Amino acid sequence: MTRVILDTQAFLWWVSGSDRLTPRAAEVIGDRAVTVLVSAASTWEIGIKVALGKLQLQGIPAEYVPSRIRRHGFQELPIDVPHTLAAATLPRHHGDPFDRLLVAQSRLEDAPLITANPLLRLYDVDVIW
Numbered sequence: 001m002t003r004v005i006l007d008t009q010a011f012l013w014w015v016s017g018s019d020r021l022t023p024r025a026a027e028v029i030g031d032r033a034v035t036v037l038v039s040a041a042s043t044w045e046i047g048i049k050v051a052l053g054k055l056q057l058q059g060i061p062a063e064y065v066p067s068r069i070r071r072h073g074f075q076e077l078p079i080d081v082p083h084t085l086a087a088a089t090l091p092r093h094h095g096d097p098f099d100r101l102l103v104a105q106s107r108l109e110d111a112p113l114i115t116a117n118p119l120l121r122l123y124d125v126d127v128i129w
Contacts, residue, residue: 003035004028004128005077005106007115008042008098012055015068022129025114037077037111038069041101082108093122 006014006029013020014029021029029036043065049055057064069076079101086104087097094100094117103123106113112126121127 002033003037003109003111005037005039005102005109005111005113006042006074007102007113007117007120008045009116010114011038011042011068011074012046015072020116022116025116025129028114028128032073036072036074037109038065038074039077039102039105040079041098041105043076045098077105077109079105090123094119 010021010025010029012018014026028034043061046055046057046065047061050057050061059067068074083101083105086108087100090100090103094103099115099117099120102113102115103120103125105111106125107123112128113120114128116129
């Protein structure tokens with residue numbers, strides 16, 4: 001395993017120093033040999049949740065999120081057309097469009113997904129938790 005994708009919760013828990021990550025997830029995220037990817041789907045979800053008042057950050061998303069990605073040595077994962085088309089063809093195990101996009105990216109990028117969401121295990125995708 002050389003690359004992993006963080007789901008939105010895992011990203012937020014890691015950058016806030018939360019103890020909600022499992023030891024295995026924290027070990028992988030903290031491993032300097034692993035490239036940790038943060039999807040544009042997660043940054044979009046964070047921005048929307050802040051705008052709706054469902055999430056509070058220590059700053060505005062446009063500054064907070066990129067600064068935390070840099071601070072923790074993560075890399076950005078853009079959303080590409082193949083990602084969106086793959087997300088649209090996934091079975092309806094889960095309706096959240098952000099999670100579905102993360103699953104599609106995990107498959108196409110061949111990178112396990114670090115997530116606490118048990119519904120994502122229903123997809124043919126490697127999950128680390």
